[in-house]
Amino acid sequence: ALGKKCSSKKAKAAALSLLPILTWLPSYPVKQYLLSDVVSGLSTGVVQLPQGLAYAMLAAVPPVYGLYSSFYPVLLYTFFGTSRHISVGTFAVISLMIGGVVVREAPDSMFYVLPANGTNMSAVLDVEARDARRVQVAVVLTTLVGIIQIVFGLLRFGFVAIYLTEPLVRGFTTAAAFHVVISQLKYLLGVETQRFSGPLSAVYSVKAVLSKITTTNVTTLLLGLSCLVFLYVIKHLNERYKKKLPIPIPGEIIVVIVSTGVSYGLSLSDDYSVAIVGKIPTGLLPPAAPLFSLLPSLVTDSFAVAIVGFSMGISLAKIFALKHGYSVDGNQELIALGLCNFISSFFQTFAITCSMSRSLVQESTGGKTQIAGLLASLMVLLVVVAIGFVFQPLPQTALAAIIMVNLLGMFKQFRDIPSLWRTSKIELAIWLVAYVASLLLGLDYGLLVAISFAILTVIYRTQSPKSSILGHVSSTGLYYDVDDYEEAAEYEGIKVFHSNSSIYFANSDLYVNTLKEKTGVNPVHIQAVRKAQKKLKEKTNSNHSSPLKVCAKVSQNGQLGDRHCDLNSEEAVFLEPLNAVHSIVLDWTSASFIDSVGAKAIKQLCSDCSLLCFHLQGHLLSELDSLQFFTGNATTDMVFPTVHDAVLYCQHLHSCSPAAPTNETV
Numbered sequence: 001a002l003g004k005k006c007s008s009k010k011a012k013a014a015a016l017s018l019l020p021i022l023t024w025l026p027s028y029p030v031k032q033y034l035l036s037d038v039v040s041g042l043s044t045g046v047v048q049l050p051q052g053l054a055y056a057m058l059a060a061v062p063p064v065y066g067l068y069s070s071f072y073p074v075l076l077y078t079f080f081g082t083s084r085h086i087s088v089g090t091f092a093v094i095s096l097m098i099g100g101v102v103v104r105e106a107p108d109s110m111f112y113v114l115p116a117n118g119t120n121m122s123a124v125l126d127v128e129a130r131d132a133r134r135v136q137v138a139v140v141l142t143t144l145v146g147i148i149q150i151v152f153g154l155l156r157f158g159f160v161a162i163y164l165t166e167p168l169v170r171g172f173t174t175a176a177a178f179h180v181v182i183s184q185l186k187y188l189l190g191v192e193t194q195r196f197s198g199p200l201s202a203v204y205s206v207k208a209v210l211s212k213i214t215t216t217n218v219t220t221l222l223l224g225l226s227c228l229v230f231l232y233v234i235k236h237l238n239e240r241y242k243k244k245l246p247i248p249i250p251g252e253i254i255v256v257i258v259s260t261g262v263s264y265g266l267s268l269s270d271d272y273s274v275a276i277v278g279k280i281p282t283g284l285l286p287p288a289a290p291l292f293s294l295l296p297s298l299v300t301d302s303f304a305v306a307i308v309g310f311s312m313g314i315s316l317a318k319i320f321a322l323k324h325g326y327s328v329d330g331n332q333e334l335i336a337l338g339l340c341n342f343i344s345s346f347f348q349t350f351a352i353t354c355s356m357s358r359s360l361v362q363e364s365t366g367g368k369t370q371i372a373g374l375l376a377s378l379m380v381l382l383v384v385v386a387i388g389f390v391f392q393p394l395p396q397t398a399l400a401a402i403i404m405v406n407l408l409g410m411f412k413q414f415r416d417i418p419s420l421w422r423t424s425k426i427e428l429a430i431w432l433v434a435y436v437a438s439l440l441l442g443l444d445y446g447l448l449v450a451i452s453f454a455i456l457t458v459i460y461r462t463q464s465p466k467s468s469i470l471g472h473v474s475s476t477g478l479y480y481d482v483d484d485y486e487e488a489a490e491y492e493g494i495k496v497f498h499s500n501s502s503i504y505f506a507n508s509d510l511y512v513n514t515l516k517e518k519t520g521v522n523p524v525h526i527q528a529v530r531k532a533q534k535k536l537k538e539k540t541n542s543n544h545s546s547p548l549k550v551c552a553k554v555s556q557n558g559q560l561g562d563r564h565c566d567l568n569s570e571e572a573v574f575l576e577p578l579n580a581v582h583s584i585v586l587d588w589t590s591a592s593f594i595d596s597v598g599a600k601a602i603k604q605l606c607s608d609c610s611l612l613c614f615h616l617q618g619h620l621l622s623e624l625d626s627l628q629f630f631t632g633n634a635t636t637d638m639v640f641p642t643v644h645d646a647v648l649y650c651q652h653l654h655s656c657s658p659a660a661p662t663n664e665t666v
Helices: 001-020 029-057 064-069 073-079 091-103 125-154 158-163 167-191 201-211 220-242 251-266 270-273 292-324 329-345 356-362 371-391 396-406 407-425 426-441 443-463 508-519 521-541 596-608 618-626 643-658
Strands: 086-090 353-355 469-471 479-481 494-499 547-555 557-565 572-575 585-587
Touching: 001 329, 029 064, 029 086, 029 091, 029 167, 029 371, 029 396, 064 073, 064 086, 064 371, 064 479, 064 557, 073 329, 073 371, 073 469, 086 091, 086 356, 086 371, 091 125, 091 167, 091 292, 091 443, 125 158, 125 292, 125 329, 125 643, 158 201, 158 292, 158 329, 158 443, 167 201, 167 220, 167 292, 167 396, 167 407, 167 426, 167 443, 201 426, 220 270, 251 270, 251 371, 251 396, 251 618, 270 356, 292 329, 292 353, 292 356, 292 443, 292 479, 353 356, 396 407, 407 426, 469 508, 479 494, 494 643, 508 585, 585 643
Parallel strands: 494 585, 547 572
Antiparallel strands: 086 353, 469 479, 469 494, 547 557
């Protein structure tokens, strides 16, 4: 009975973990939350609809697939997600990354065919075949992204997002914003150019648009600029009066409705050659298996999309959770996004994550739970099932304007540069490398370069740690850097050495060299003097009758003087005095780990300097023990709980030692 009770508890805990909706829906306060969620859901849906259509253009698939991607994943996230406020669905950066892969795998050049009615005519582009292939590529990529996110979540790999540090993400998304704007220039101007992907694609795209600028469609340009100005003004008003407005002014849906009406009423497509959205099928597509034969060429890209998508989602989810006093589970968020992508891909969607602009709308309009997201997805469903055909005359230039204005927030990230210049040059370097690499090499290679550079900066920092000599603050047990604190004073003959880094293969030599430099102790010199002392002792014991002169080398202020002795004696042994420092305390409180190379370097120092003791944390003691460090000269008796205990031990040991000088490292 007890076993059944335990197993049922585990099953319930697993169900609640996998379906977080079960933790809050049964106790949902209808009277308090429902109205707010309805208003928030309708406001978010009004934004989600035009963005779905627009971001499908970025993903290089027909606009209706943006609507599918704004319905299925949002519906699923309601059940599996842990954030109450983020709005999942299409997002510019992810859509652009998908578009780059899709265009690479299904370029226009693959779909030029000769007309059936003649051989003298030039080849024409089979748009339907191209779009069908691009949809297949996007769907397979989304399936793989979903699988990767689910596996990472099950393996508790939510921590991978930490490698996308904030300066890296902001530099990367700023470059992505440039890529997006460049990709929309041809729609704003009404010119026809091919879409590029890969390294320098941004340069090639700008060059292609400039080469066709004389063919600009003036009607398209005027309509696009009008939409841009209108949306910019609305965005400014929403930001300026957000405390006074009950809900933000829905600029995007106004642009969609008005531009669609103008396009239909004036026959802009037929009479003025304005590019429009075109056919939007009514109803949902039946589920279909992705074309898995495309998988091998998409593995690398899917990892990039999966990690960036999760990083965007979890960072925004944490911001809202902190603001509203609840917690989000990073691993469950990975599983939730993975399930949204994987299951939805069977219904012809492309990869999604959360959108900052829609999430802010959902939160600022009073959204309390993902019921708001559910209502937003139902609005999109209504359009797909019933009135999708209404938006067929929608000009593509209006969608381009919506995309561009939504990226204004990302361009404001350039303000990071002067701030980072004042606070952290290394983080500024990460920002700039992420931006430049992503802009020139493309988002996939740029992300790889940025992550690699960020990891190199960590290695650089650990290879060049800050080291200092600590001094004792009188009447306390505290020790501080003698260069920074006037009250910190050193004990005579004792050096307390502190380094703020772990000790491992990359910095062990530097650690030992810095230790020698800071303390003034030279193990080679110490060993030479010890050999001379040993030789002296042997000669004294073996020949008592032989006159022996001991000559000492005078040292003043660290400079070696002349040797003083009677050189006419029958035999003389020259000794140089040991360093004035008799003990060294190694403060390892900042060290998080030590590897075998670092342990060997310190052990060598121990044997050179006679005795080794430490002030360190308990986990380091275990690591040293597993590395079999405490053998020979090194024992666990040399480990002290505080720096002050180690210093007191050194003083006691030196006061009890014989007259002969010794060097100890403690």
